[in-house]
């Protein structure tokens with residue numbers, strides 16, 4: 295998923311003083327971005343291919359952005375056209391790269407452009423309307439082969455009154471990214487936006503909101519968010535970033551798959567606009583909790599496949615159980631442990647509802663590893679959503695198993711924080727041996743757990759595990775599954791239930 299690449303990785307590729315300078319013009323058309331790219335420095339023969347993204351970190355979706363590109367042109371310094379050849383859907387080859395000084399092209403917005411297959415998620419897409427634009431850079435910018443690690447400057451040609459929301463820093467009226475990955479990691483929302491900010495301990499939190507009919511404001515969202523931020527802080531001990539930007543986009547009838555997409559210092563939400571009711575507030579709060587937790591994983595814990603993201607050919611990591619399953623589990627239990635959600639609310643949201651949905655809508659014979667490794671295939675896309683249900687439930691069971699084996703001293707939260715301590719940013723885990731690592735850090739029995747429920751697709755042992763902490767699951771005829779606390783707990787159950795209900799002290 296989305297991570298700023300380690301600079302060392304680019305040493306071999308780095309070309310001194312090479313910077314890509316983009317101009318994105320959203321004033322000339324209401325459905326097409328007009329893009330111009332110039333660069334400081336000279337292209338070499340090995341930089342002849344200009345690459346658009348086949349996919350983007352954290353989306354597990356084939357996007358083929360080249361599908362949206364037209365009028366791709368390259369120029370020499372006398373403004374003469376150079377020959378260009380399209381090699382595949384996402385690649386353009388410039389015939390005489392050493393002579394070229396500038397390219398221009400157009401890219402259709404993903405929101406309102408019909409495609410036969412692989413529609414781009416809205417929160418990872420692009421849009422231009424009269425009063426705003428949404429820019430996810432992988433949907434319109436690219437890089438020359440060999441220069442993915444070079445800095446990027448972006449100027450946004452836009453109506454003067456527009457406010458610009460992004461986690462990217464500004465310099466001389468341009469937004470500046472360290473490299474292409476950083477650019478993709480930093481969506482931009484601009485237009486008629488409301489703004490609010492706050493400081494939580496040492497973390498500055500900013501909110502930018504586009505609400506088509508002004509129904510939801512950044513101030514509303516901020517007051518709603520403080521509980522999530524507070525509970526996250528309790529769960530994580532300290533927030534791992536010094537700043538964070540929430541970008542919200544609300545319109546009445548979003549033209550596709552809505553949701554939210556996480557980044558290192560921001561997240562982008564696209565959701566239907568409506569009155570700011572308590573139930574809408576709750577759902578926004580839950581998604582915010584999920585996206586915010588992603589700063590732990592994949593930002594701080596991920597494998598080398600995520601660390602060096604491949605924009606050319608989609609390469610899945612098998613540890614989606616961690617990136618999305620554990621994140622979804624954490625986003626709920628942190629609210630319960632932080633006192634923002636009561637026990638019954640938590641059990642309904644994180645257990646009963648998820649058991650019902652995973653059993654009703656998804657294939658039980660797909661393991662969490664299958665869901666990860668096959669996510670880019672069409673059949674895989676149909677099962678992908680289960681990572682938020684089965685993935686979260688498996689994480690919940692793993693938490694209980696760890697608490698049982700450690701006699702209430704270490705649960706999944708504590709294991710995750712130990713992993714952050716051990717690995718952390720810029721130090722990826724091994725795709726191959728990560729699970730063995732976890733077993734070494736915990737108990738041999740955890741190896742069996744992974745074999746059965748992450749790598750394998752054995753039936754999940756809800757009843758057996760929930761009982762360990764004094765919870766019960768019932769399946770009344772023709773009624774939904776229900777999970778609740780038993781009336782009487784043994785002292786062993788009571789002890790584990792108490793440990794399970796709180797953020798434990800860390801033993802390092």
Ligand SMILES: [Zn+2]
Pocket residue numbers: 556584585588617618621
């Ligand atoms: Zn997620």
